Amino acid sequence: MPIATSPSGQKVWQRRTRNQSMIRWAAWLVGTAIFLWCWGQISEATTWFFVWDAPAIAGDILERATPPRWSYMEKLWWPIWDTLNIATLGTIGALFLAVPVAFLAARNTTPSARFVRPIALLIIVATRSINSLIWALLLIAIIGPGVFAGVIAIAIRSIGFCAKLLYEAIEEIDRTQVEAVTATGASPLQVMAYGIVPQILPAFAGIAVFRWDINIRESTVLGLVGAGGIGLQLQASLNVLAWPQVSLILLVILFAVVVSEWVSAKVRGAII
Amino acid sequence: MSAALDARLGQPWRKPPLIKRAWLRWSLAVGAVIYLALAIASIEVNWSRVWEGLDRGAAFIMSFARPDFVSRWGDIWDGMLESVIMTVAASVVGILISIPIGLGAARNIAPLPVYVICRGIVAISRALQEVIVAILLVAIFGFGPLAGFLTLSFATIGFLSKLLAEDIESMDRVQAEAIRATGSSWMQWINYGVQPQVMPRLIGLSMYRLDINFRESAILGLVGAGGIGATLNTAFDRYEFDTAAAILLIIIGTVMALEYLSGIIRAKVQ
Numbered sequence: 001m002p003i004a005t006s007p008s009g010q011k012v013w014q015r016r017t018r019n020q021s022m023i024r025w026a027a028w029l030v031g032t033a034i035f036l037w038c039w040g041q042i043s044e045a046t047t048w049f050f051v052w053d054a055p056a057i058a059g060d061i062l063e064r065a066t067p068p069r070w071s072y073m074e075k076l077w078w079p080i081w082d083t084l085n086i087a088t089l090g091t092i093g094a095l096f097l098a099v100p101v102a103f104l105a106a107r108n109t110t111p112s113a114r115f116v117r118p119i120a121l122l123i124i125v126a127t128r129s130i131n132s133l134i135w136a137l138l139l140i141a142i143i144g145p146g147v148f149a150g151v152i153a154i155a156i157r158s159i160g161f162c163a164k165l166l167y168e169a170i171e172e173i174d175r176t177q178v179e180a181v182t183a184t185g186a187s188p189l190q191v192m193a194y195g196i197v198p199q200i201l202p203a204f205a206g207i208a209v210f211r212w213d214i215n216i217r218e219s220t221v222l223g224l225v226g227a228g229g230i231g232l233q234l235q236a237s238l239n240v241l242a243w244p245q246v247s248l249i250l251l252v253i254l255f256a257v258v259v260s261e262w263v264s265a266k267v268r269g270a271i272i
Numbered sequence: 273m274s275a276a277l278d279a280r281l282g283q284p285w286r287k288p289p290l291i292k293r294a295w296l297r298w299s300l301a302v303g304a305v306i307y308l309a310l311a312i313a314s315i316e317v318n319w320s321r322v323w324e325g326l327d328r329g330a331a332f333i334m335s336f337a338r339p340d341f342v343s344r345w346g347d348i349w350d351g352m353l354e355s356v357i358m359t360v361a362a363s364v365v366g367i368l369i370s371i372p373i374g375l376g377a378a379r380n381i382a383p384l385p386v387y388v389i390c391r392g393i394v395a396i397s398r399a400l401q402e403v404i405v406a407i408l409l410v411a412i413f414g415f416g417p418l419a420g421f422l423t424l425s426f427a428t429i430g431f432l433s434k435l436l437a438e439d440i441e442s443m444d445r446v447q448a449e450a451i452r453a454t455g456s457s458w459m460q461w462i463n464y465g466v467q468p469q470v471m472p473r474l475i476g477l478s479m480y481r482l483d484i485n486f487r488e489s490a491i492l493g494l495v496g497a498g499g500i501g502a503t504l505n506t507a508f509d510r511y512e513f514d515t516a517a518a519i520l521l522i523i524i525g526t527v528m529a530l531e532y533l534s535g536i537i538r539a540k541v542q
Contacts, residue, residue, distance in 0.1 A: 031364075038361040042417045045354070045498070050414035058412045085311040092308075129527035130520060131491045133403065134504065138516070141508045142332060143325040148317045221403045225494065238407065250404065257399050 061243060068248035076233060076252060082147050083229035083256070086222065087215040090154025095208055098159045102166035109170055109196070120163070128160025132218045136227040147228035154215050154222070161214075162207050169203035170196065205271045213264035220253045332513040339521055340514035344507070348519055351500035352526075355489040358420045358499055362489075363482045365421075366428025371474075373429060374436030381440060381466065390433065397430025402488050406497040417498030424485045424492075431484070435477050436470065443469045472541045479534035486530060490523050 004014045016024070050057075103109045105120035135153035143149055173196060181195035223231020230249060237245035291297040341348070376382045376390035402423055409419040443466060451465035493501025500519060507516040 035361060035364045038357040038364075041354075041357045042361055042421050045416050046418040047414055047416070051418065054412050061408075061411060081314065085314060088307075089311055089315075125528055125531075126524050129487060129524050131487060133491045133494060134501075134520070137494070137505060137508045138332065141511065142329040144318060144321040146318070147315045148322075151315065217401055221401055224403065224407075234404075253401075253404065254399055257401075 065243040065247035067244065068251060069242075069244035070248065072245045072248050073252075076230065076249065079223070079228075079230040079233050080252065080256070082150075083216070083219045083231075086147060086150040086154055086219040086227075086229050087212060087260075089151045090219070091158060091208060091212045091215050093151065093155035094158030094162055094211065095204075097155065098162035098166060101159060101163040102170060105163060106167040106170035108173070108175075120167075124160040124163050124167075126160070127156055127158075128164065130157070132157035132222065133225055136222050136225050140226050145226035145228075150219060150222045150227035150229055153227055154219055157218070158211050158215060162211055165207045166200065166204060169200045169207075173199040202271055206268050209264045209267045209271075213260045216260040217257050220256060328511070328513075332517070335513040335517040336521070338514060339518035340512075341518045344503070344512070344515045344518075347503045347506075348500070348515070348522070351493065351503040351519075352522060354417050355486065355493075355499035358417050358424060358489050358492075359482065359486045362421045362424030363428060363478070363485050366425040366481070366485075367432060367478050369425065370429045370432035370436065374433040374440065375462065375466075377433055377437035378440035380443075380445070381462075390437075394430050394434045394437070397426055398434065400426075402427050403491065403495060406492050406495050410496045415496045415498075420489060420492040420497035420499055423497060424488060427488065428481055428485065432474075432477055432481055436474060439470045439473050440466060472538075475541045476534070476538040479530075479537055483527065483530045483534060487523075487527060 004012050006012050101120050101123055104111070104116050105124060107113060107117070110117045110120070132153050135156050136149060139149040139153050143152075177199065178191060178195035181191050186194065219229050219231075221231045221234075223229045223233070224235050226232070230253065234246065234249045234253075237243075237249060289297060291300065373390045373393055376386045377394055379387055382390065405426055406419060406423040409422050413419045413422065447469060448461065448465035451461050456464065489499045489501075490504070491501050493499040493503065494505050496502070500523070504516060504519050507513075507519060
């Protein structure tokens with residue numbers, strides 16, 4: 001235990017030795033310096049005049065945005081339906097693509113740990129690290145704007161997430177059950193269907209619902225880049241500075257997010 | 273018993289259904305089919321446009337084989353630097369703010385009024401999406417990295433405070449009580465009784481959030497909040513797929529490096 005000696009010769013408990021505290025001090029110094037430099041860069045790129053003016057502008061926007069234009073709601077039903085479809089169909093598509101990737105990536109089911117597994121892991125990382133908005137941008141450049149691009153963007157983006165959670169679930173299965181099914185003389189497909197699948201099915205359902213919840217959130221903003229859904233209306237209202245419509249759309253989005261979270265929590269509670 | 277067994281003998285085994293109640297099973301299945309039919313029917317796909325686009329898609333995939341880092345390197349470098357700066361600054365500020373809020377949102381150490389306020393802050397921050405917050409903040413603070421920095425800090429608070437609070441709520445009471453029994457002040461109690469228990473997880477979560485913040489900073493540029501997103505958007509708009517591929521490769525590479533680094537750090541502290 002590190003002990004310091006006070007001037008009067010008494011021994012005092014210390015949390016760290018001198019070297020430890022020196023190292024920590026240096027690390028804090030470097031960290032603070034990096035942060036201050038970053039802050040300096042941000043500050044340089046900012047027009048501070050606008051920032052000082054911000055409370056007034058925020059108040060102004062708030063005043064314009066209230067009350068929400070409730071009559072605009074009738075134009076929102078169809079985009080809400082589109083948003084729901086983008087999230088649901090995107091999730092279903094992602095699950096179809098994620099299951100094979102997960103089986104290829106799991107150590108205990110992959111056909112080749114040296115060649116196939118790295119490719120599957122690369123697919124997982126690549127799809128996961130790029131946001132659905134960027135996928136949507138890309139798909140709009142390729143197949144044109146619309147709901148279809150949104151569905152594909154959500155599907156691609158979700159592969160990595162679903163496959164990662166699923167392959168971790170596959171790696172954690174109980175080997176004895178698989179062995180028992182194998183011992184009955186089952187074919188590899190039967191082993192898969194009766195030994196592995198029942199063990200990962202609850203995890204699979206949980207992942208699907210969890211991702212669907214996230215996808216509802218993401219699909220609400222996909223329209224900002226032109227991929228359909230309620231985001232299109234948001235973008236249109238922002239462009240004409242129709243703040244009462246913006247506030248209504250934000251309320252709808254908030255409501256959708258809360259409802260989807262509630263549904264997903266209920267369903268997961270029922271499954272697990 | 274034996275009568276039931278005799279009745280079963282000679283009959284093949286059938287897999288038990290997932291949902292036991294037949295009417296619920298069938299109505300769920302029929303409902304799902306109807307919904308899917310309606311949903312798929314309501315999507316308008318312009319197949320000729322898709323068909324035309326496939327060439328462009330192929331060109332894009334090919335451009336990953338020869339990404340163009342050089343011709344727009346200045347823009348890419350500026351955008352990436354801004355993204356990294358926003359990420360670092362927002363993570364630091366977000367973590368600093370989320371620690372007191374996380375303490376306040378833990379029911380076992382905070383009084384009820386503080387708990388309600390802090391949980392409210394967490395709920396608001398989690399319900400609002402980054403992009404939407406960014407749009408509002410750009411409208412208020414003007415274009416530039418400040419709006420992105422504030423957005424990411426705000427999002428960090430919701431994420432980190434919630435998980436930190438849950439970790440504190442599930443901590444071991446005994447250790448905290450032992451510190452309390454020595455007659456420690458409130459600060460000492462938190463510092464020696466609570467903090468050592470949650471520190472490994474806090475560090476792990478902070479690294480994870482750094483990673484998320486970087487990924488999010490890549491899209492904030494789309495709405496004018498600074499970072500690499502603006503460069504990427506321009507590259508797509510001009511069909512400069514080789515530059516876009518270069519940017520995407522840099523993002524993927526950075527995310528992989530961050531994930532690897534956070535794995536090492538988490539393994540070290542846990």
